[in-house]
Amino acid sequence: MVVWGLLVSQATANEAPERVVSMNLCTDQLAMLLAGPGQLASVTYIATDPRASAMAEEAKNYHINRGLAEEIFLLEPDLVIAGAFSTQATVAMLKRLGIPVVVFDPAYSMPDVRDRIAQMGDVLQRTQAARDMIDDFDARLRALSEEVTHSPRAVLYYANGYTSGDKTLAGEILTAAGFENAAIEAGYGSGGKLPLEVLALTDPDAVITGRPYPGASRSEAILDHPVVQDLREGRESGTLTDHDWVCGTPFVLRAIEALSTVRRDITGDGE
Amino acid sequence: MIRLMALLVAIVVALFAASLLVGPAKVSVADSLSALFAGDKGPLTLFMREIRLPRAILAAMIGASLGLAGAAMQGYLRNPLAEPGLIGVSGSAALGAVLAIHTGLSATFALGLPLAALTGAFLGVVLVMSLAGPRGTSLTLILAGIAISALAAAITSFVLNLSPNPFAANEIVFWMMGSLTDRSMTHVWLALPFMALGFAVLARLGRGLDALTLGEDAALAMGIRVDRLRLQLVIGTACVVGAGTAVAGAIGFVGLVIPHILRPLVGAHPSRLLWASALGGAAMLLAADIAVRVVLPGRDLKLGVLTALVGAPLFLHLILKLRRERI
Numbered sequence: 001m002v003v004w005g006l007l008v009s010q011a012t013a014n015e016a017p018e019r020v021v022s023m024n025l026c027t028d029q030l031a032m033l034l035a036g037p038g039q040l041a042s043v044t045y046i047a048t049d050p051r052a053s054a055m056a057e058e059a060k061n062y063h064i065n066r067g068l069a070e071e072i073f074l075l076e077p078d079l080v081i082a083g084a085f086s087t088q089a090t091v092a093m094l095k096r097l098g099i100p101v102v103v104f105d106p107a108y109s110m111p112d113v114r115d116r117i118a119q120m121g122d123v124l125q126r127t128q129a130a131r132d133m134i135d136d137f138d139a140r141l142r143a144l145s146e147e148v149t150h151s152p153r154a155v156l157y158y159a160n161g162y163t164s165g166d167k168t169l170a171g172e173i174l175t176a177a178g179f180e181n182a183a184i185e186a187g188y189g190s191g192g193k194l195p196l197e198v199l200a201l202t203d204p205d206a207v208i209t210g211r212p213y214p215g216a217s218r219s220e221a222i223l224d225h226p227v228v229q230d231l232r233e234g235r236e237s238g239t240l241t242d243h244d245w246v247c248g249t250p251f252v253l254r255a256i257e258a259l260s261t262v263r264r265d266i267t268g269d270g271e
Numbered sequence: 272m273i274r275l276m277a278l279l280v281a282i283v284v285a286l287f288a289a290s291l292l293v294g295p296a297k298v299s300v301a302d303s304l305s306a307l308f309a310g311d312k313g314p315l316t317l318f319m320r321e322i323r324l325p326r327a328i329l330a331a332m333i334g335a336s337l338g339l340a341g342a343a344m345q346g347y348l349r350n351p352l353a354e355p356g357l358i359g360v361s362g363s364a365a366l367g368a369v370l371a372i373h374t375g376l377s378a379t380f381a382l383g384l385p386l387a388a389l390t391g392a393f394l395g396v397v398l399v400m401s402l403a404g405p406r407g408t409s410l411t412l413i414l415a416g417i418a419i420s421a422l423a424a425a426i427t428s429f430v431l432n433l434s435p436n437p438f439a440a441n442e443i444v445f446w447m448m449g450s451l452t453d454r455s456m457t458h459v460w461l462a463l464p465f466m467a468l469g470f471a472v473l474a475r476l477g478r479g480l481d482a483l484t485l486g487e488d489a490a491l492a493m494g495i496r497v498d499r500l501r502l503q504l505v506i507g508t509a510c511v512v513g514a515g516t517a518v519a520g521a522i523g524f525v526g527l528v529i530p531h532i533l534r535p536l537v538g539a540h541p542s543r544l545l546w547a548s549a550l551g552g553a554a555m556l557l558a559a560d561i562a563v564r565v566v567l568p569g570r571d572l573k574l575g576v577l578t579a580l581v582g583a584p585l586f587l588h589l590i591l592k593l594r595r596e597r598i
Contacts, residue, residue, distance in 0.1 A: 160438070161453065195296065195568070196322055196453045197295060197296040197318050198296045200314050200321075213438070214436065215373065215435040216372045216375070216377070216378060217372075217436040217438040217442060218442050218445060219438035219439075219442060220436070220438060225321075225453055225455050226317075226455045226457065227321050227322060230317055
């Protein structure tokens with residue numbers, strides 16, 4: 001927080017930035033949501049991929065970059081926004097070339113999402129727009145967090161048998177939608193690889209998997225294993241994580257909404 | 272002989288049972304066995320019958336095929352270095368399997384995967400045997416094997432890197448090192464028919480291989496049709512190695528280590544070495560598959576890592592021994 005404050009104060013000492021380049025999928029989306037007209041110059045190519053980006057169509061209106069230092073330098077930005085996982089060498093080189101770079105940390109929780117929106121508002125000098133967005137986010141999140149009488153047990157299960165624990169955005173989406181993350185009780189709360197046999201014995205009410213990529217792979221074939229198929233059969237099988245789950249943006253509310261519907265179908269609550 | 276067979280069978284049975292009872296999920300012995308045999312215990316039965324059982328069956332089947340194929344090739348080529356993994360047969364089988372998966376053949380046609388791996392293995396054996404020649408030296412055999420392995424590995428990596436699927440490129444390791452993690456009964460049924468055919472073909476080679484120890488001319492004089500023997504060997508090896516690699520990737524060194532250990536115990540008779548190596552191979556792969564689950568549970572350590580750790584030093588030892596004999 002302190003470091004971020006310093007960076008912001010440096011970057012925004014004068015005027016609002018007029019030519020902003022984003023080089024991270026999540027900052028792409030926050031910037032597109034908050035930037036003023038003409039303020040955002042370029043977003044990454046991943047932002048145009050509908051599998052990862054909730055704003056693939058909007059992203060096509062911007063110049064597309066591949067996160068390389070030379071192409072970003074040639075865009076002559078007065079501010080570059082990077083993610084904590086952006087290539088360190090690229091960020092270091094841009095800083096050496098005298099371009100102000102702000103680094104955003106990934107969001108791991110709902111409060112993190114609010115913080116990132118506020119941070120983007122400060123960086124782009126669009127504080128009011130950010131404040132409105134946060135108020136709207138809070139209101140919708142409150143509306144979604146209804147009284148849950150019975151929490152079904154769910155496991156997030158991705159390619160290669162990876163799962164998400166409680167200190168991740170996906171895990172927070174799951175609990176915010178009224179589920180209990182069964183990976184935690186199985187002892188895999190820190191995420192990582194959940195062995196298939198542990199999944200079988202956990203016997204969750206729902207298995208929530210990722211949307212398969214085109215082309216075959218052994219890594220995703222695990223989702224067709226008879227055990228996973230059996231766990232999904234007759235239970236909520238249409239539950240897939242998608243682009244709304246990837247980034248800490250207001251789109252996570254859409255993911256929570258969709259998942260809450262699934263929960264009501266399981267428990268027979270509501271309506 | 273009977274005693275050796277009984278001992279090997281006992282080891283395989285014990286390791287098979289251990290394989291059923293070892294894993295990251297801690298379940299009591301009584302519970303897992305009753306779930307396996309009695310059934311109808313919900314998730315526990317599913318877990319035993321669809322995760323642990325296929326894994327143990329595949330380890331035994333694939334280990335037996337690799338041991339048998341190694342013993343048969345070594346008998347025919349009269350060369351202790353001949354092994355499906357080292358001479359590129361497993362690598363070309365993996366290439367066939369990868370092509371089947373990434374062209375969509377395996378998705379449209381259930382037997383496409385094992386058939387493609389079998390074709391790859393067949394081409395690999397034919398290529399290596401024609402390059403090394405019927406009386407080829409160890410050096411030509413190993414050089415031919417290295418060339419075929421390298422080429423097959425390069426094309427496999429290339430195909431996986433071309434895939435639009437972001438996970439495919441990471442699977443290069445699986446195809447090169449092999450693993451039995453998260454296999455199911457589907458894979459057992461895919462591999463079983465081809466392996467049964469290969470076992471049947473290879474098991475009948477004993478008499479011919481015994482005769483061949485006296486030299487090709489002597490074998491011909493004894494009424495052994497050497498060209499037919501070679502064809503049977505090629506087909507049998509392609510069947511067992513192809514089917515095994517299609518479901519578990521390329522696992523090396525089993526066919527080298529096991530015949531080497533057992534050869535003195537069977538009086539160096541190729542015919543006896545065949546069945547002994549099949550049992551020994553099953554035991555080795557079952558043990559390796561238990562070890563990967565005990566040493567690094569949940570990390571999916573590849574089987575080929577363990578077999579190579581045991582096999583590579585032995586391979587070096589064999590090379591040194593051969594060099595002393597030749598020079």
